[in-house]
Amino acid sequence: MAIHGNRQGAMSQQLLLALAEQLKLPLLQIARQAELGQPSDLPAVQATAESALKLIDSYLLGVRLSTEGQTALALEPVSVSSVLYDVATDLTAAAQFYGVQLDLKVAGRYGPVLANRQALKSALTSLGMALIESLPALDAKRLSLDLAAHKCRYGIVAGIYSDSVKMRSVPLADGRRLMGQSRQPLHDISGQSAAGIFVADQLFSAMQLKLQSSKFQNLHGLAAVLPVSPQLSLI
């Protein structure tokens, strides 16, 4: 028990380090844009600050859910497509400033899944923001991300996909191991600490879900499988 607690404490500290490293970027963007002092930069400054605030909130939610466990995790019937729509709305401003096109692809009509709506939305938003920031640096031909949901044999897969972010399971596992210890734990994806991806990882984990590499319509991405509840399907 004590060993488990120590491991969780160490993981939490590594995530905090990754977050601190990541937050240098929006603060630096704001500082330099303020130095240029052009009013036309204000919308970008606002979008940057709001994205950073959302990342902090997501981190705090992840910590709360991880420490308080099931008592804080109020599960409810959640429509995946509606969560993806909200996430796309939240990411739109940042995506515009990074020149990334966001598309929503929900392949079919799905019944609700049992999840924590806020945690699911926060996880996908953190993940999306991390990928939006990374995509232009990957020499991608097409700056485009798909927020997608599709069915698999285990449930509904919800995630974010691209033809450039070629995430595989091994680099993702290595990244989890290096998180907080390396400045670029996911070095094929991000020049930063990729804290948004690890915050999403923590939130999925708190919901007993797992962020994993995924393929959809020849696109690569990061996604989680959300189990469908047969009882909720009747609602």
Added chain:
Amino acid sequence: MRILLIEPDKILASTYKRALVLAGHQVTMCAGAQAAIIAADQTQPDVVVLELQLPGHSGIEFLHEFRSYSDWSKVPVIVQSMVPAGEFAASWPLLSGRLGVTEYLYKPLTSLQRLTQSVAAA
């Protein structure tokens, strides 16, 4: 001067570019090491401003390749990075020696004014 700016973050790159253009320079932006080698070939930069933390190939890998071409062996390279200088203490002899880095700037503490001064002095 012709500046090759290698900066993975699009918003920061655009801000640095505007500051350097206002200071009278021509700036080519690249987000990654491979694109930067192609851009260097096309634009023949007078100065390179480089972030070492890049996705895929690192800034160090870029420097090794860049310096392997005789045309670019003397082009000043200013490293401007998110990594504090202290962490590079061990590799500074390599960076400043064989790889020809002329100056190291810690990005969070480097104003646009300081960057343009360093570029002008390079």
